[in-house]
Amino acid sequence: xxxxxxxxxxxxxxxxxxxxxxxxxxxxxxxxxxxxxxxxxxxxxxxxxxxxxxxxxxxxxxxxxxxxxxxxxxxxxxxxxxxxxxxxxxxxxxxxxxxxxxxxxxxxxxxxxxxxxxxxxxxxxxxxxxxxxxxxxxxxxxxxxxxxxxxxxxxxxxxxxxxxxxxxxxxxxxxxxxxxxxxxxxxxxxxxxxxxxxxxxxxxxxxxxxxxxxxxxxxxxxxxxxxxxxxxxxxxxxxxxxxxxxxxxxxxxxxxxxxxxxxxxxxxxxxxxxxxxxxxxxxxxxxxxxxxxxxxxxxxxxxxxxxxxxxxxxxxxxxxxxxxxxxxxxxxxxxxxxxxxxxxxxxxxxxxxxxxxxxxxxxxxxxxxxxxx
Amino acid sequence: xxxxxxxxxxxxxxxxxxxxxxxxxxxxxxxxxxxxxxxxxxxxxxxxxxxxxxxxxxxxxxxxxxxxxxxxxxxxxxxxxxxxxxxxxxxxxxxxxxxxxxxxxxxxxxxxxxxxxxxxxxxxxxxxxxxxxxxxxxxxxxxxxxxxxxxxxxxxxxxxxxxxxxxxxxxxxxxxxxxxxxxxxxxxxxxxxxxxxxxxxxxxxxxxxxxxxxxxxxxxxxxxxxxxxxxxxxxxxxxxxxxxxxxxxxxxxxxxxxxxxxxxxxxxxxxxxxxxxxxxxxxxxxxxxxxxxxxxxxxxxxxxxxxxxxxxxxxxxxxxxxxxxxxxxxxxxxxxxxxxxxxxxxxxxxxxxxxxxxxxxxxxxxxxx
Numbered sequence: 054x055x056x057x058x059x060x061x062x063x064x065x066x067x068x069x070x071x072x073x074x075x076x077x078x079x080x081x082x083x084x085x086x087x088x089x090x091x092x093x094x095x096x097x098x099x100x101x102x103x104x105x106x107x108x109x110x111x112x113x114x115x116x117x118x119x120x121x122x123x124x125x126x127x128x129x130x131x132x133x134x135x136x137x138x139x140x141x142x143x144x145x146x147x148x149x150x151x152x153x154x155x156x157x158x159x160x161x162x163x164x165x166x167x168x169x170x171x172x173x174x175x176x177x178x179x180x181x182x183x184x185x186x187x188x189x190x191x192x193x194x195x196x197x198x199x200x201x202x203x204x205x206x207x208x209x210x211x212x213x214x215x216x217x218x219x220x221x222x223x224x225x226x227x228x229x230x231x232x233x234x235x236x237x238x239x240x241x242x243x244x245x246x247x248x249x250x251x252x253x254x255x256x257x258x259x260x261x262x263x264x265x266x267x268x269x270x271x272x273x274x275x276x277x278x279x280x281x282x283x284x285x286x287x288x289x290x291x292x293x294x295x296x297x298x299x300x301x302x303x304x305x306x307x308x309x310x311x312x313x314x315x316x317x318x319x320x321x322x323x324x325x326x327x328x329x330x331x332x333x334x335x336x337x338x339x340x341x342x343x344x345x346x347x348x349x350x351x352x353x354x355x356x357x358x359x360x361x362x363x364x365x366x367x368x369x370x371x372x373x374x375x376x377x378x379x380x381x382x383x384x385x386x387x388x389x390x391x392x393x394x395x396x397x398x399x400x401x402x403x404x405x406x407x408x409x410x411x412x413x414x415x416x417x418x419x420x421x422x423x424x425x426x
Numbered sequence: 427x428x429x430x431x432x433x434x435x436x437x438x439x440x441x442x443x444x445x446x447x448x449x450x451x452x453x454x455x456x457x458x459x460x461x462x463x464x465x466x467x468x469x470x471x472x473x474x475x476x477x478x479x480x481x482x483x484x485x486x487x488x489x490x491x492x493x494x495x496x497x498x499x500x501x502x503x504x505x506x507x508x509x510x511x512x513x514x515x516x517x518x519x520x521x522x523x524x525x526x527x528x529x530x531x532x533x534x535x536x537x538x539x540x541x542x543x544x545x546x547x548x549x550x551x552x553x554x555x556x557x558x559x560x561x562x563x564x565x566x567x568x569x570x571x572x573x574x575x576x577x578x579x580x581x582x583x584x585x586x587x588x589x590x591x592x593x594x595x596x597x598x599x600x601x602x603x604x605x606x607x608x609x610x611x612x613x614x615x616x617x618x619x620x621x622x623x624x625x626x627x628x629x630x631x632x633x634x635x636x637x638x639x640x641x642x643x644x645x646x647x648x649x650x651x652x653x654x655x656x657x658x659x660x661x662x663x664x665x666x667x668x669x670x671x672x673x674x675x676x677x678x679x680x681x682x683x684x685x686x687x688x689x690x691x692x693x694x695x696x697x698x699x700x701x702x703x704x705x706x707x708x709x710x711x712x713x714x715x716x717x718x719x720x721x722x723x724x725x726x727x728x729x730x731x732x733x734x735x736x737x738x739x740x741x742x743x744x745x746x747x748x749x750x751x752x753x754x755x756x757x758x759x760x761x762x763x764x765x766x767x768x769x770x771x772x773x774x775x776x777x778x779x780x781x782x783x784x785x786x787x788x789x790x791x792x793x794x795x
Contacts, residue, residue, distance in 0.1 A: 221548035
């Protein structure tokens with residue numbers, strides 16, 4: 054026990070003496086949280102619309118206004134030539150072109166029917182799809198209004214009506230940050246855990262000080278505990294710090310129990326640290342360790358359901374995500390913090406993470422040898 | 427000159443002998459591309475829904491069938507109490523619950539309003555918006571289909587929608603340019619900064635500094651192998667994107683190569699800059715990760731559109747080279763435009779490259795403290 058305490062003391066001293074790393078450990082997560090929390094949104098707020106109005110009647114002007122009065126659309130150009138608009142799109146200044154055809158008003162009055170051309174810059178498929186739904190709903194609203202203002206043109210009242218009432222649970226304002234921030238916290242904790250622990254032992258290897266530790270009477274398990282415990286504590290501290298910052302800055306909901314969050318986080322960090330340890334037993338230089346850790350991080354994040362929902366993936370990919378610890382912890386964070394899940398609601402995740410932790414640490418410990426090759 | 431060639435050779439050997447790093451260096455882009463091409467989707471495919479049917483008649487069954495056969499939804503099960511609804515949301519079994527009010531078909535027949543409630547799990551706002559949107563349109567379609575045809579025509583304006591440059595809305599088309607930027611950053615900036623700090627940390631920098639090599643030769647020698655590596659990497663990603671994922675390439679190839687080179691030089695100079703300001707590999711790596719890679723992924727418009735961000739972040743994104751590079755690459759690959767449309771972005775990148783290069787050359791110390 055005394056040995057472990059000394060080892061811990063050594064590690065903490067090393068961490069806190071490194072003046073270059075200290076701000077990185079504590080400031081970087083904060084900055085990332087602020088930036089990512091604000092940047093990570095699929096909401097489309099600013100669609101640059103180019104209006105080509107060939108009609109130029111009061112009705113077509115009203116349609117224009119309907120577009121521009123929403124907060125989503127900003128005008129990037131206006132003319133009566135489609136070719137001008139297309140040029141602007143090619144330059145990248147325009148996201149959407151709305152073409153109001155000639156005789157728009159006349160056709161609406163006489164034929165009750167007309168066509169509108171909407172051209173989208175679909176380089177970003179997701180944005181284009183969202184913009185399209187916005188645009189369509191504006192056109193729908195426009196037609197409804199038009200009908201109401203011209204009762205003589207209104208058709209007979211439909212006799213069969215379905216009344217649709219929509220309720221958005223857990224997040225009635227559809228606020229994106231309360232969805233993203235819990236996930237981002239997971240990434241931050243993972244980064245600290247995996248990179249620092251992964252590079253720590255390799256550093257001793259690379260610099261040569263591992264030999265000195267190997268010849269001491271420190272036992273294998275003592276060495277491992279001494280190496281992992283500091284980062285385990287650091288990771289939990291980081292999570293507490295991050296949660297506090299998220300609560301202050303973004304006011305993210307904390308419906309569920311924080312004790313539960315930390316309980317799962319404690320297990321999750323064991324998985325992450327175990328991975329870091331495993332990486333360090335496989336590599337000789339910090340560069341390699343960092344590369345492998347980075348590689349795993351990227352795959353875990355992309356497959357973790359942070360940015361894109363796991364349900365949207367093909368079935369094979371969904372099965373692969375079962376082995377992704379980040380996916381499980383993100384799920385837990387979201388369910389507990391936003392939805393107020395109880396321990397019984399997330400017992401599967403806890404079991405899975407617990408088994409991962411045991412497996413990976415056992416693997417890493419068995420690979421770690423006190424004899425260098 | 428001879429000693430310089432020897433030095434470059436040494437650097438190449440360092441890289442090539444480290445097969446583990448090499449595997450990752452080439453494996454990572456391939457895996458990322460495959461993930462983006464096959465696995466990462468934003469579209470709704472089979473969201474789990476629950477049905478809480480309080481009337482249980484032929485109309486509600488018909489609507490349920492319509493919803494389930496649309497391909498967007500997958501039935502988790504029928505729920506019978508509000509407690510069950512609550513539980514199903516909390517343990518993540520369902521994303522949406524459709525509640526049919528009582529006496530549904532009777533009300534519909536009598537000309538009353540029949541009630542449907544859509545409860546969505548809005549903890550994922552994007553998803554819930556899509557779910558509610560799809561369900562509503564299915565319900566409205568059904569409503570339309572059961573109307574007795576009247577004399578009057580419904581007034582309609584039909585939007586004719588055309589998607590330019592990427593008609594199938596494939597996300598891989600957008601991700602390939604972003605991926606190229608990330609790879610160039612990873613290889614050029616991260617690797618360079620780490621190799622130089624490594625020499626510092628190991629103490630071999632001293633040996634290099636007392637050698638007859640000039641500082642500029644040391645820098646160029648360190649950077650050159652990575653320039654070659656990133657070039658090979660980009661070609662590989664581009665090849666895969668074109669031949670496996672059929673991402674369009676509409677612009678000029680020379681334009682693409684020269685712009686990529688320009689961006690690589692910017693990234694290399696950033697890597698140099700980081701290495702001059704850090705003393706350990708860990709420090710350099712964390713700085714490169716936090717200062718270069720994450721902004722490249724998050725703030726450049728790679729995944730999230732820049733215009734949707736708060737104004738402050740939009741201003742901040744101006745100093746991120748990848749933001750301009752992405753505009754250029756997307757322009758060249760997807761829209762097929764040339765330098766006459768992209769000279770502004772190119773100029774910004776060039777200025778950035780020169781500024782960082784000058785700063786890091788100045789800061790590169792030839793003495794140890």
